[in-house]
Amino acid sequence: MRVVVDEDRCAGHGMCLTLCPEVFQMTDDGWAVADPADVPAGLEDSVREAIDNCPERAISEKD
Template sequence: MKVTVDEDRCRGHGMCLTLCPEVFHMHDDGYAVADPSEVPAGLEGAAKDAIANCPEQAIVEID
C-alpha cells in the first residue's frame, strides 16, 4: 500500500499524525507528508484510518 498527501488540499489539521505517526509527519511549512510513501504492512490499518478521517480528504492511496 502506498499513500500520498495532496499538498493543495492539506490544511495541516494533523489528524493523520495522530492516527499514524509512523507514516505521516508535518513538513516545515505546516502541512502533512507521507514518509515513507510505502506503508509498512503492520500500519496499513492505521493509514486507512488516517485516509478516512482526513477532514480535507487530502490523503489518497495510490497504486
C-alpha cells in the same frame, strides 16, 4: 500499499499524524507528508483510518 498527501488540499490539521505517526509527518510549513510513501506492513489499517478521517480528504491510496 502506497499513500500520498495532496499538498494543495492539506490544511495542516494533523489528524493523520495523530492516527499514524509512523507514516505521516508535518513539514516545517505545517503541511502533512507521507514518509515513507510505501506503507510498512502492519500499518495499513492505521493509514486507512487516517485517510478516512482527513477533514480535507487530502490523503489517498495509490496502486
